[in-house]
Amino acid sequence: MAHFLDELNDVQRAAVTTTEGPILVIAGPGSGKTRVLTYRIAHLIEKGAAPWEILALTFTNKSAREMKERIAGVVGNRAESVWAGTFHAIFARILRAEASKIGYSANFTVYDTDDTTSLIRTLIKEKNLDPNTYNAATIRTRISLAKSNLLSPTAYRGNVELQQQDLAAQRPYLADVYEAYVQRCRRAGAMDFDDLLFQLYRLFRENPDNVLDKYRKKFRYLHVDEFQDTNFLQYAILRQLVRYDGSAENIFAVGDDAQSIYAFRGATIDNILDFEKDYPRLQTFKLEQNYRSTHHIVSAANEVISNNRRQLNKTIWTDKNESRRIKLLKCLTDDEEARKVADLILEQKHRYHLPNSEIAILYRTNAQSRKFEEQLRRHNLSYKIFGGLSFYQRKEVKDLVAYLRLSVNPHDEEAFRRVINYPARGLSSATVDKLGQLAVERGLSLWDAMLLPELALSDRARKALGAFRKMVDAWSARARQDSAYKLASDIYRQSGLQEALKADTTTEGISRQQNAQSVLDGISEFSDTGLDAAGAIAGDDRTLAAYLQTITLLTDSDTTSDERDYITLMSAHAAKGLEFRSVFVTGMEDNLFPSYMAREEPNGLDEERRLFYVAITRAKEHLTISFAKTRYRFGQIRESKPSGFLSEIQIAHFEAVGGIGAGRNTAATDTYDQPRAAVSGNFTTPTRRNQTPKTAPPPPNFQPAPPDKIVAGSKVLHLKFGEGLVIAIEGPRDGKVATIQFYNDELPERRIVLKFAKLQIL
DNA sequence: GTTTCGCATCTTTTT
């Protein structure tokens, strides 16, 4: 009967059929992780579990959708009742149902990153803090991290380590900003992404009997995908949900510590490592056979990841013993890189009959997509860029959505500020400032402050404000009963937005109209079918409020498109969980991949390495790695060196193609024939046959700098090791030790006592 | 009150 179990190997089957108790599946890349997860759920249903007793939490809508589809493939439409979705989407759904218990309206707004940043910016201005030291994006990250670790503003203030960090960064008032931020979100009836977790935790903690218990009983089987990317808070909620009352603790977590790439967002491998401590009866399964990639790819990946210190013991292997090697593209410029990649794609398509959909170009930063886009267009290859500016971040879309949000929740401050005078209706910033000031004084939302008699305004402004309020009020009254689509299209018209967009008849203007229109189309589909924009079933709640809460949690890769056969362009992060027959990992240069930002983070380099690991393990058959000598960055041309990660791959896995410049058969492969020199070779000396000497003669104008002049971040020149970057300085005043990464060195970094070393600052 | 222009600033990854 359960023939699908026959498609599994022994370990996979054991994991799938162990239905009770806590289970951890460590799943290497391409080891059938999704299959195990979906078959396990299918198996549970076949064995008689009700679909609605099953909860499956993922990180992206896409994988949730995929999972549902695959479960449906086995058990049919029963799959629809399984609670599968992202942490944020599922939690938002619960919060919406229980909002009143924590003092929120069911119509609460979800603030996205832009809203959050903009609110923080407002607060910094209100508090007269310097916006340079109090960088809104930095503060957003810190607040987010605090919430992810369950630290309230009060707890934040009491945390010695955090306080010291803030003091060191000259930001003593950060906790105040945090506190004000929380207050303002609450006043606006808004939750940010972290609140969807934080508030749920609070809801459960404060209502153990009437809320938590209900959900504990409801969800008999918990599943977590990408467990390595969960943060402390997510783990805490999972602990709340797993039943303790004598019955089995049915939590099934799947993850791979080697693919943890979201530490910057608060994810912690500790969750995997602590899992066993928290659940002594834990059963662990290791999926080590890679069914995806060929031998050279798997070996290269293993070699790279073995440089990381802290990891779970496992051996990924494959039986695909094809001889095809990894291609390395050395390029002079980023332009050339894009050209070579496009050319190679054409060649591969012909030679191996690769459809576009089996090809992906990956990069570290979204900004790198541009050059590839140009080249692919030149060759008439269809492509799709994921990430970057998503549909819902476009101005016209945000404007329309802001009006919709306001009609559902007039206290939404960010939506309010966005549209109060767009299209222009005679409400200047001076008026809004006055309103904002009064609102702060009285502790009210902007919407409520509008009614205060002491709001001193000109007659003209007062009239305009009154008209605005009346308009929004009328929408609010309809929000409860009217169809979402009817209301939304009326709002589009009555707000004046439609007219404003129509006035612009340029091509971009017309596309803006279309974008606004497609928001309305999406709402129409939602009210008709209950399908949200991600194609997921949102339940029976078809109000505008329900719709708005879903779209904030969407990203680009969730919007479905009609074009199917395209080449995929995305960041390495976005590629996690995907696979392609041919993968291009591009921009493999120092300070780009690994990112220069990673240097400042403890273990930052390890995380970058895991990211590289994720990138190369996306490839099934063809893996091409490229890097460029010069690249346009920060608005100017910069020189770069090949990524240090490349030298972690044994030369035997590479096949060399192309060379620096036009020399096709001459020196092209020279530097690659010698193991260590594979990529640590210095670009600045494009020698032909001779290797660059390891130590250059001292330049005549060498001038050592006094030790106290050298600080973290300094670029220095060392007589023996050459150029390097100072990562950290530590130790007592007269015994300072610098950790320096030398660009041209076999060691990743060296510790040097400044008193003795002679270093010139560059 | 509104628009436009120039300046500055910051560019890692995302639900």
Added chain:
DNA sequence: GATGCGAAAC
């Protein structure tokens, strides 16, 4: 290279 912000022109 893109975006936001402030000042000056309209």
